[in-house]
Amino acid sequence: MKEITTPALSGASDYPNATELLMKRFRTAPEHIAFEVRSSHASITDPWRPVSTREFVTEVRALAKGLIAAGLEPGETLAIMSPTRYEWALMDMAAWFASAVVVPIYETSALNQVSAILQDASVRFAVAGSAVHAQLLEQGFAQAGVSGGQIWCMDADTGATLKDLIHGGADIALETLEARRLLATLDSVATIVYTSGTTAAPKGALITHGNFVGQVLSVAGAYTEVVKESGNTIIFLPMAHVLARGLQLICLANGMRIAHLSETKEIVPALGVLKPTFLVVVPRVLQKIQASAAGAAAKKNLGGLWSVAQATAVDWGLLAQERESDPSRKAGLSLRVRHAVFDRLFYSRIRKLVGGRLEYLLSGAAALDAELSLFFRGLGLPVIEGYGLTETTAPLTGNLPFSIKSGSVGVPMPGTTIRISENGEVLARGVGVFAGYNRAADNTQAFQDGFFRTGDTGVLDDQGRLTLTGRIKDVIVTAGGKTVSPTIWEGYVESDPLIAHAVMVGEGKPFLGGLVLLDSGSVSEWAQSKGFADLQTLRTPDDGGCVEVDDARLRKAISKVVAAANSKIARSEQVKKIVLLVVDLSEANGLVTPTMKLKRNIFTERALIFIEKIYAEKRSQA
Structure with missing residues (x-):
């Protein structure tokens, strides 16, 4: 058994x-801009309205009085x-x-x-975003x-509104x-956040004020x-997710400006405006x-050059990583020249696309290749990769800006x-670890x-860094008695944009197989770039089922991805045969959580016929 502790920072006792x-931020910098708010019906590229800390506190107080x-x-x-x-x-x-307890409900919930959430959390007051959400809440009650x-609606033209709430507390x-x-x-308890339930029924995690402050x-x-005060961010994760709320509190307490977006298609144009x-x-x-x-380069007949540029970026990133432990490492002349050329041709354009001021990205929720x-x-x-769960109030571990170890x-x-633990499970204790679940039986x-x-497996290196290796429950035991964690292979395969899930x-069974769920949008873009008109529109079933895609061209492309993934793991853990599938991955179909994690057990039940097909023939392929 191995463990590592990072000492706590002082100061939490100063917060009731x-x-x-x-309120501490309000007392020290009341006129500092805390939020940038998009006006109703305004274009994404129109100016956003600045909201100071003072204005935010005034609005919060008025709504709290109403409650x-x-x-x-x-x-x-x-x-x-x-x-x-x-x-x-x-x-x-x-x-x-x-002094109430917030119960977030994902906007996409059925x-x-x-x-179930309203009943489990004993809710009788609710706030809806729109008339549709208000109706769902009413039916839920x-x-x-x-x-x-009682239900209040954020949209001004529906039922009891936030203005009515404010008026009532005057x-x-x-x-x-x-x-x-x-x-x-x-x-x-500050909030009861219900887990997304990839392998079991959602459970209400009791997260305290101390968890958030810590x-x-x-x-x-x-x-x-x-x-930092000079920084700003855009939150487009669901606010029902504890990570989004934790991020918001961090920014609010430290003076980073916050903007909110809910439509993913608006993110790229918003980056250019909000920077x-x-x-x-x-x-x-x-x-x-x-x-x-890569697609933009291919359209300009620069695909080959982009491949070299991509490899150069990886080499440069690897050198930067190595220099953190050995500052004497220097880039060779060839690498410096290539990087400078490609920076002018490609890299600077990508940085401009994301606003031109982006200093760091934080990646979470899934494994990053x-x-x-x-x-x-x-x-x-x-990219700073981190790891956390609802039950740990989001971040449990994280790479640091001056010490990023990819993987x-x-x-x-x-x-x-x-x-x-002795069986490889990651165990956690600390300021963010929750008080337990709402139902005693879940504890x-x-x-x-x-x-x-945590239910995850992992290893610690000599520097105390955690590397995740799989899930305790997600193991496969083959007919030969070999125990395999599928997470690593799946992660390698899912790193390709053509693939939504693996x-x-x-x-x-005598060998390992793979179900590859295609990303319809990415396949369409790929087919267009290749001139495969018949593949530009894949039929997505609307009955909750799966449809096999049996196309030699697409299979060849995916097979290369699978072969590359197989080359990185032991022979006994390699997939021998795959089936390509298209499936409706909307939450309404019941296959994914609100954070787009695949509900593995439900999916494999629906895809049973394709699993049987993998083992119907003795020949193998990948």
Whole structure:
């Protein structure tokens, strides 16, 4: 058993609860711009309205008074179901000012999910983003057997609105609100966040004010190069995800400007307007950027040159990584010349595409391919990979700006201990680790000797950096008795933009197979660049099922990806035969979580006929 601890930073005791993160900022820099808000119906490229810390606090107070006047009691729950937007931030903090517990609900949740959360968290007050969300919440209350539930809508033209909420609290005195704000302690539950449930039913994680305060102080202290007053970011992750809310608190407490976006198609044009210095992304976004650059080069008949430029960026990124431990390492003349040329031709254009001020990217939620990380570092856009869960209030470990090891998820955050159990599971204890689940039964197997059991497997190196190796439950035992963790192979394959998800199969079988779920959009772009008109539109089933794509050209391309992945792992862990599939990957289809993680068990049940096909013939292929 091996473990590593990063000492905690002092200062958490100066905060009665998480609202003080805002109030300290308000007292020191009330006129500093805290948010950039897009006006209703405005174009993404129109000027965004600046909102100062003072203006934000004023709006929060008015909404909090409204909640108190409406009868929301201290410690009671308030649900928020809305896309990512400024009003989400307002209601989140207003609920805390009223000493309430926030229950986020993903905007894409189905009625049964909404009802289950409302019932489990004993909710009777809710805020909706739109009329559609308000209707779902109303139906959810009815299904959960809640009578007299109150719903306010962020959109001004629907039912009871936030303006109505503010009007209702006009007679509440500021002294009354301030007394209410200070009721919660660091040990009080601040939010109940329901896990996305890739392998089991969602569980409500009880996250305390102390968890948030500890994480904000830890991250700000560890990432002073990133978290600064002169910086800004765009939050486009779902606000129902604890990472987005943690990021917002970190920025709010330290003076980084925040903008919100909910439509992914608007992100690229927004980058040019808002020019962020820091972004949190998932690996899929980085893959798309790389693929887009390759496609643009191919259209100009520069595909061959781009391949050399891509390899050069990886070499430059690897050199930068090596220099962190050995500053004497220097780039050779050939590498310096190539990098300078390609910087003018390609790299500078990509940096301009993302706004021209971007200093760091943080990647989380899924494994990041080491070569992709090196590529972006070589472009001048270093990627800080981190690791965390809902139950750890997001960041548990992270690479540091001055010490990025591609392929690793870094060292423990300040105030955190990581232990590797005898069976290889990653165990965690520290400032961000939650208080437990809402249902007592869910806590039975959640902890071991005071450490939270993450369910992930990993190893620690001599510098205390964690590398993830798989999931405890996601193992395959072949007919020959070989135990294989599919995560590594799947990660290698999923690094290609043509592939949305890869699933290794082979439990009790003589060899390993793979189900490859194609990314329809990327396949269409690829087919267009190749002149394959018949492949530019793949038929996506609308009945929740899977459709096989049996095309020699596409199979050849995917087979190269699989062969490359196989070359990086032991022969006994290599996939021998694959099936290419297209499937509806919307959350409504039930195959992915709100954060787009594949629900493996549900998918393999629906794809059983294709798994059987893999083993129907003795011949193998890849």
